Amino acid sequence: MLYPFFDPVSKNIFLAQAEIDRKRSVNGEKTLTGTIYLSDELIDKIDKRWSIKFGNETYIIDYAKQMDQGNRKILDFDATHEFFDVFTKKQIYEEYNGSHTFKWYLDTLFKDTGYSYNLSVDVDALEKENWGMTNRMSLFADLITTAGLEYEINGKIINIKKEIGSDLSTIVRKGFNLQDLNIESDFSNFVTYMEGFGAFKDPEDQSKGRLHVTYKSPLADTYGILEGEPKVDERFTVEDNLLQNIKNTVDNSIAISLDMTLEDLQNVGYDYAMAQPGDSIMVINEVMDFRQKVRIIETTESFNIAGIKVGTDVTCGSLSMTDKQQAADAETSSLIDRIANGKDKIPPSWLTDFIVQNSEALNNARSELKFTEQGIIAVDKNNSNNLVIFNSAGMGISTDGGKSYENAITAQGINATAIVTGVLKAIDIEGVNITGSKIQADEFSAIVDNMVPNPSGGNWIKQGESRLIVNGNSFEFSLYNNSNTNLGSLFMDRSGYIILDGQGHQVGGVTDEVVTSHAIMTPLYDRQGWGLAGFYIGVDTTNSGELRVVDKKGLPNSGADPSNYIYANVRARGFLQQSTEKAKENIKPIEKAEIYKTKALEIVEETKLYEYQYKGDANKQIGFIAEQSPRGILSDEGNAVDIYKTAAYLWKAIQELQAELKEVKANASRN
Structure with a gap:
C-alpha cells in the first residue's frame, strides 16, 4: 500500500510503501513505527518535520534511520500522533495559583491548538500552585493523572472519560x-x-x-x-x-x-x-x-x-x-x-460508555425533591450544584446550581452535550462532526460552513461553504466562497463521467489528472512552470475510439466537429505503438498495398511543410496541414497526422533513396 508522506518545506506529498506497527493505549498514546522501502520514483528520504497520513490521522515523524541493504535502501521511522506534537511544542508562559475548575484548566490548555475536548464526567475543582511555565502536554498529563481520568484521540477531538473502552x-x-x-x-x-x-x-x-x-x-x-x-x-x-x-x-x-x-x-x-x-x-x-x-x-x-x-x-x-x-x-x-463452540451467535457490543455512565449516575443518585413555584426541583444531596428542574416549560439538567442548563428539553427543542441513540430520525441535521459507519438515504446533502474568527471579536465570520450532494444517480462535491461563487467541483454520474472543474488548486504535490474509461475534466491553474493545465481526457466514441486530451475550451459536446477541438500537449517518457503481428491481420508488403500507389520518396518530396499558430495560442509551430497532406499519413477521419504512419513512410523513403544510390554507384562502376 502507498502511504502519503508530507514534506512541510516543499509542501509536496510523496508516496511510499511501508510496513507499519500502530501502538495505542489507555493513556491516549498513539504512535507508529515502520519501515519504508526507498526509491527514486517514490520517496528517497525523510527529513525534519515530515508527517505521514495513517488511518485518516496525521503522525509527525520524530526519528528516522536510513540503511543500505545492498540492492535496496530502507528507512526505519518512528512517528507520534499530531496531538502530542502540537501540545509538546506549545507552551504556557504564565503561572497560576489557587483553585480553578477542571474546565478552566482544559480551556487554557486547548486554546489556539486546533484541538477541542469532550469532557463526559464531572470533576471537582483542582488547586494548583505554580501551574504553568512548561509545555501543554506535561500539564495535560498531570491533570489527567490528578483527576484519575483517561482519554482517547478521535481526529481533532480529545474525549476525556472516567474510563475509555466498552x-x-x-x-x-x-x-x-x-x-x-x-x-x-x-x-x-x-x-x-x-x-x-x-x-x-x-x-x-x-x-x-x-x-x-x-x-x-x-x-x-x-x-x-x-x-x-x-x-x-x-x-x-x-x-x-x-x-x-x-x-x-x-x-x-x-x-x-x-x-x-x-x-x-x-x-x-x-x-x-x-x-x-x-x-x-x-x-x-x-x-x-x-x-x-x-x-x-x-x-x-x-x-x-x-x-x-x-x-x-x-x-x-x-x-x-x-x-x-x-x-x-x-x-x-x-x-x-x-x-x-459455534452454537450461538455473538451478540452486538454490550452497553456503550454513555449508557453505562448514565445508568450508574441515575442508580447511585441520592436526591431531595423540592416543590416550588418554578416547578419540581431534584437536588443531589452530595452535590447541590447538580439539579434537575421540571415545569410547564420543559425539563432542564444543571451542574452549576441552576445558573445554566446545558441539557434541556423545552418547546423550542432539545439541547444536550451528548446524545446516544440507536436510531435518529430527522429532516435536517446540522453539526460540526458527524461520524458513523453508515449513512443511508434516498438523497443525501450536506452544507458545511467555513467559519473564521472575527478580528474585532464577536461572532465568527463565514468565509464560504462546502456542499455535498449524493443520490442514486450522481455524486457532487463543490466549494463556494462567501459570494456564492463556485471555486471548484467534483462530479460523477452513472454515465461514467468524472469531472473536476472550477478554479481548483494543487494539493501537496498530488496531481489532479485521473484517467478513467470515459471522461475527465481537470481544473485550470498554473503549476510551478507547468503552464495551463485545464484539459479534458476522454474516449471519442463517435469515430475511432481514440483517447483524446483536449484543452478545457475545446471540451467536445454531442455533435461537435472534432476538427474544431483545441488539443493539449502530452508529455511522457515514451509512446509505444502496438505492433505485434498477433494483433494484426491481412498483413502484406507495402509494395503490394493498395495505399502504396506513389513512391514514398515522391510523397515526402511533394508534401509541403508550413509555419502556423493554433487558434488561441501565440506560439509559432512548424508542421503539416492535414488538408494539404497525403492520405497515407493521416488519421482515419483525415483531420490529424498519424506519427506512426509518417515514420513508416519516411523509413520507406530512405529505403527507396538507398536503392537509387546503389543503382547510381553500380552504373558508375560499369562506366
Whole structure:
C-alpha cells in the first residue's frame, strides 16, 4: 500500500510503501513505527518535520534511520500522533495559583491548538500552585493523572472519560482467535482485608468518632486475613463511597498483566467487535486453566506492505480477582461456551460508555425533591450544584446550581452535550462532526460552513461553504466562497463521467489528472512552470475510439466537429505503438498495398511543410496541414497526422533513396 508522506518545506506529498506497527493505549498514546522501502520514483528520504497520513490521522515523524541493504535502501521511522506534537511544542508562559475548575484548566490548555475536548464526567475543582511555565502536554498529563481520568484521540477531538473502552461480548479463546498468551502476576501487594476512615462526625469534637468502614474479601476464607494499609481521608463523608474505595483497592491488590496475540476474525467474516484499548473481553485458555474477564490497556497492530492488518498484540490487566467477579463470569459461561463452540451467535457490543455512565449516575443518585413555584426541583444531596428542574416549560439538567442548563428539553427543542441513540430520525441535521459507519438515504446533502474568527471579536465570520450532494444517480462535491461563487467541483454520474472543474488548486504535490474509461475534466491553474493545465481526457466514441486530451475550451459536446477541438500537449517518457503481428491481420508488403500507389520518396518530396499558430495560442509551430497532406499519413477521419504512419513512410523513403544510390554507384562502376 502507498502511504502519503508530507514534506512541510516543499509542501509536496510523496508516496511510499511501508510496513507499519500502530501502538495505542489507555493513556491516549498513539504512535507508529515502520519501515519504508526507498526509491527514486517514490520517496528517497525523510527529513525534519515530515508527517505521514495513517488511518485518516496525521503522525509527525520524530526519528528516522536510513540503511543500505545492498540492492535496496530502507528507512526505519518512528512517528507520534499530531496531538502530542502540537501540545509538546506549545507552551504556557504564565503561572497560576489557587483553585480553578477542571474546565478552566482544559480551556487554557486547548486554546489556539486546533484541538477541542469532550469532557463526559464531572470533576471537582483542582488547586494548583505554580501551574504553568512548561509545555501543554506535561500539564495535560498531570491533570489527567490528578483527576484519575483517561482519554482517547478521535481526529481533532480529545474525549476525556472516567474510563475509555466498552464491555464487549468479544471472546478470545485458544484455538479460535488467540495465538499466544503470557500471564504475569505480582502478588507482593495482595491483601484480603482493609479499613477506611473518613470525616469526623463533629469536626469540633473528634471524640464523637468518625466515619469508619471495613471490607473483607471473599478470598480471605481461602488465604486468611491479609491486612492492607488503612485508608484515611477526611474528604469521604458518605459511607458507601468510602466502602467502594477500599473494596476496589482490596479486589485489585493482585497485579496481573496479560500479553496476547489475537487473530482479527472480522477479516474472514465473523461479526464481532475487535477489541480496542480500554475494552473488556473474556479470555479463555483451557491449556493454562485460565478463564477471566480482562481489560485491554495497550494494543499493537501490525500492517504489511499491502496495508493489510496481519497481527494484533495486546497487553491486558485483570479487572478483579474476587469470587464475586468469578461468579458473575459463571452466570454467562453457558452462553460463552455456546458462542465459542459455534452454537450461538455473538451478540452486538454490550452497553456503550454513555449508557453505562448514565445508568450508574441515575442508580447511585441520592436526591431531595423540592416543590416550588418554578416547578419540581431534584437536588443531589452530595452535590447541590447538580439539579434537575421540571415545569410547564420543559425539563432542564444543571451542574452549576441552576445558573445554566446545558441539557434541556423545552418547546423550542432539545439541547444536550451528548446524545446516544440507536436510531435518529430527522429532516435536517446540522453539526460540526458527524461520524458513523453508515449513512443511508434516498438523497443525501450536506452544507458545511467555513467559519473564521472575527478580528474585532464577536461572532465568527463565514468565509464560504462546502456542499455535498449524493443520490442514486450522481455524486457532487463543490466549494463556494462567501459570494456564492463556485471555486471548484467534483462530479460523477452513472454515465461514467468524472469531472473536476472550477478554479481548483494543487494539493501537496498530488496531481489532479485521473484517467478513467470515459471522461475527465481537470481544473485550470498554473503549476510551478507547468503552464495551463485545464484539459479534458476522454474516449471519442463517435469515430475511432481514440483517447483524446483536449484543452478545457475545446471540451467536445454531442455533435461537435472534432476538427474544431483545441488539443493539449502530452508529455511522457515514451509512446509505444502496438505492433505485434498477433494483433494484426491481412498483413502484406507495402509494395503490394493498395495505399502504396506513389513512391514514398515522391510523397515526402511533394508534401509541403508550413509555419502556423493554433487558434488561441501565440506560439509559432512548424508542421503539416492535414488538408494539404497525403492520405497515407493521416488519421482515419483525415483531420490529424498519424506519427506512426509518417515514420513508416519516411523509413520507406530512405529505403527507396538507398536503392537509387546503389543503382547510381553500380552504373558508375560499369562506366
